[in-house]
Structure formats: C-alpha cells, structure tokens
Amino acid sequence: MKVIVPMAGRGSRLRPHTLTVPKPLVPVGGKPIVHRLVEDIAAVCNEPIEEIGFVIGDFGIEIENELIKVAEKLGAKGTIFYQDKPLGTAHAVLCAEKLLDGPVVVAFADTLFRANFTIDPNADGILWVKQIEDPSNFGVVKMNENGDIIDFVEKPKEFVSDLAMIGIYYFKDGLALRDELNYLVENGIIKSGEYQLPDALRRLTEKGKRFKPGEVDEWLDCGNKEVTVITNQRVLEYDYEKGLDLVDDSAKVLNSIIIPPCYIGKDVILENSVVGPHVSLGKGSMVTNSIIKNSILQQNSIIIDANLKDSMLGSHSKYKGLARDLSLSDYSIIS
Incomplete structure (x- = not known):
C-alpha cells in the first residue's frame, strides 16, 4: 500500500x-x-x-x-x-x-x-x-x-x-x-x-x-481558525478517552489548575493559572496569572494576565492583557 x-x-x-x-x-x-x-x-x-x-x-x-x-x-x-x-x-x-x-x-x-x-x-x-x-x-x-x-x-x-x-x-x-x-x-x-x-x-x-x-x-x-479550534477540542477528547498521557513530565505546574482534556507540551510553565478544558499548549510555552479555555497555543508562546477563550496563538507570540477571542500569528506581540 x-x-x-x-x-x-x-x-x-x-x-x-x-x-x-x-x-x-x-x-x-x-x-x-x-x-x-x-x-x-x-x-x-x-x-x-x-x-x-x-x-x-x-x-x-x-x-x-x-x-x-x-x-x-x-x-x-x-x-x-x-x-x-x-x-x-x-x-x-x-x-x-x-x-x-x-x-x-x-x-x-x-x-x-x-x-x-x-x-x-x-x-x-x-x-x-x-x-x-x-x-x-x-x-x-x-x-x-x-x-x-x-x-x-x-x-x-x-x-x-x-x-x-x-x-x-x-x-x-x-x-x-x-x-x-x-x-x-x-x-x-x-x-x-x-x-x-x-x-x-x-x-x-x-x-x-x-x-x-x-x-x-x-x-x-x-x-480556518474557528473550525481548527473545534477540531482541537474533539481531538483532545478522543486522546483523553483513549487514556493517553497528555501532560508532559517536564511541564512545571505552579499553583495552577489543569481542567482536562488538555495537552501540555514539553517544558511548559504554568503559574497562578487555570487552563482548560480543551487547551493545547505547545512546548516551551509560559502561562502566568491567566485563565485559558478552548484554545491552541503553539510552541514558545507567552501569556500573562490574560483571559482567553476560543483562541489560536502562533509560535513565539506574546500576549498580555484583557479577555479576548484571539487569532494571533507567529512572533506577534500584544501587551
């Protein structure tokens, strides 16, 4: 084949x-x-x-x-x-x-x-x-x-x-x-x-x-962004139902809550935050003082003081601020 x-x-x-x-x-x-x-x-x-x-x-x-x-x-x-x-x-x-x-x-x-x-x-x-x-x-x-x-x-x-x-x-x-x-x-x-x-x-x-x-x-x-976020949600549910370990052992979870299903990649740092359900965090991302639901963050993203839902952020993006429904490209900075 x-x-x-x-x-x-x-x-x-x-x-x-x-x-x-x-x-x-x-x-x-x-x-x-x-x-x-x-x-x-x-x-x-x-x-x-x-x-x-x-x-x-x-x-x-x-x-x-x-x-x-x-x-x-x-x-x-x-x-x-x-x-x-x-x-x-x-x-x-x-x-x-x-x-x-x-x-x-x-x-x-x-x-x-x-x-x-x-x-x-x-x-x-x-x-x-x-x-x-x-x-x-x-x-x-x-x-x-x-x-x-x-x-x-x-x-x-x-x-x-x-x-x-x-x-x-x-x-x-x-x-x-x-x-x-x-x-x-x-x-x-x-x-x-x-x-x-x-x-x-x-x-x-x-x-x-x-x-x-x-x-x-x-x-x-x-x-598009909207249906990709929905697909991320369904994929996480499938993987969670199969019993897959979706949180990497190297992730640091400090005074934070992860509401499954979520994917937490390698070397992710969560501090004073609530993440989930249906969130994917790419490797090297950092989330501080934030609430994130139903969103995709690609690798090395930095999120501070945010309240995000139904969002999609590219690699190496940085966001600090208000509650938003975001679609943010790679290397973008909003503060």
Whole structure:
C-alpha cells in the first residue's frame, strides 16, 4: 500500500497561522494535522504502508525532513514531490505519479476523520464520505440501487445526494488512476483553470470500476481558525478517552489548575493559572496569572494576565492583557 498526501495549498483561510507554517503542519492536540491524518489512514488500512508521498510547494528542507520522519514513524518510506503551480487536485496527485502503481490511498491534508471500518481489498475503490445537512457547498457522490458510486457532482444546485466527499480515496489499481489523470492533462480537460480529480473518477466508473462509499463517523475540518479550534477540542477528547498521557513530565505546574482534556507540551510553565478544558499548549510555552479555555497555543508562546477563550496563538507570540477571542500569528506581540 502507498499513500499520497497532496498538501501544496497556501492555506489562505487559516492565515495568519499559515504565513510561516504550512497548514498541514499546524498542530491540533499537540500534533500536526498531517501526522494525525496518516495515522488515521494507517488505522483503516489492512496492509502495511510501504511509502508515503507528500506533494508540497516550496516549504524548505526542515519541513521536508519533518515530513519524512512522519512516514518513518509508521514504518514507511517518506518521499517528497513538488507541485509548483496550483493546477488542481488531479494535477496534485499526478505529481506523485511514480507511486501510482498497485493499491494507493490519496488523502488531502486539510481534514481529519474518525471511521470504524477497514478497506475492502475486493473493491476497485473507496471514497470516504460524510452525510451532511447542506450538500450545496461540497462535492457529493451519486449512488445506484446496489450502493455503487456512479457519479460525482461538485456543489450541486439541486439535490443529488447528501454524501459529501471529504478528500480521502482508496484505489485498488493505481495504474488505472494514473492513466486517467494523464488523459485529463494531455487533453486539457480543465474546470475553473484546474484539473479536477472527480473528472478522472468519473472516467474510471464509466469504464466499469466499482467504487464504494466509506462512511465516516466524524469529519473534522481544519480550514480556518474557528473550525481548527473545534477540531482541537474533539481531538483532545478522543486522546483523553483513549487514556493517553497528555501532560508532559517536564511541564512545571505552579499553583495552577489543569481542567482536562488538555495537552501540555514539553517544558511548559504554568503559574497562578487555570487552563482548560480543551487547551493545547505547545512546548516551551509560559502561562502566568491567566485563565485559558478552548484554545491552541503553539510552541514558545507567552501569556500573562490574560483571559482567553476560543483562541489560536502562533509560535513565539506574546500576549498580555484583557479577555479576548484571539487569532494571533507567529512572533506577534500584544501587551
């Protein structure tokens, strides 16, 4: 099994937090989004993951090395591919063309999910979907009476289906997908200036490939600050329910209260403060004389005399002051 993770997007909806760090490396529950994504994929695969290909932009050698380590932690080889221009989802997958051989999972790195099933090796393909109330803003799948996926509709104006594609796909035959992706590029089949993956999927179904839906229990978005804070909340609850130790032994808790679930990273200092529930504090952060609820603080943040809720603060940021709902970028200072 191989896994392709397209993640070259700019993450503009999550700015300013993606100005210095790519969105898939923004941490939730103390762990970057892409780390959690590949772990989720590994949990539903019923065979070992041989190689993980990360399709990125110009992120720098440090981030590339970090991604390779993500793969190695799962016992897989990590490989970096580049998408230099934003030419769409089909083009992004094709950038990792050499991995399109045999069974492959494609997982776009802006979402997390919870599912309780394993991949059926007899299916030609599986598309993870989530039933939603308003499908008009999503790509949805159309089913036949046998439960096979027969069409893919982007943002339907009239009701077609309430099963939205969440951006995670399994293909039994990677070569067949590769051929259809190349067909789109070679024939200039473009919509809104981009090569779209659903166009390749439609061609596969027209040639007799049978795709089944893989329904997920929960779909967690990380598209903007508000939903990322909610995702952090849910991830902390999952980890706490599993009995994971979310407070690092090196953290110093001085005259303070931690209301679980919270993630308290390495070398964090809490003094005269109340933290939680649903707070993640990155390594090296310091919180003094403050109350923090339902928030994400990335590494080396300093918070003094504050009352924060539903907030997201970047690495090396400093905040001293009033009660706020904040979205503060890396290296920002407010006092």
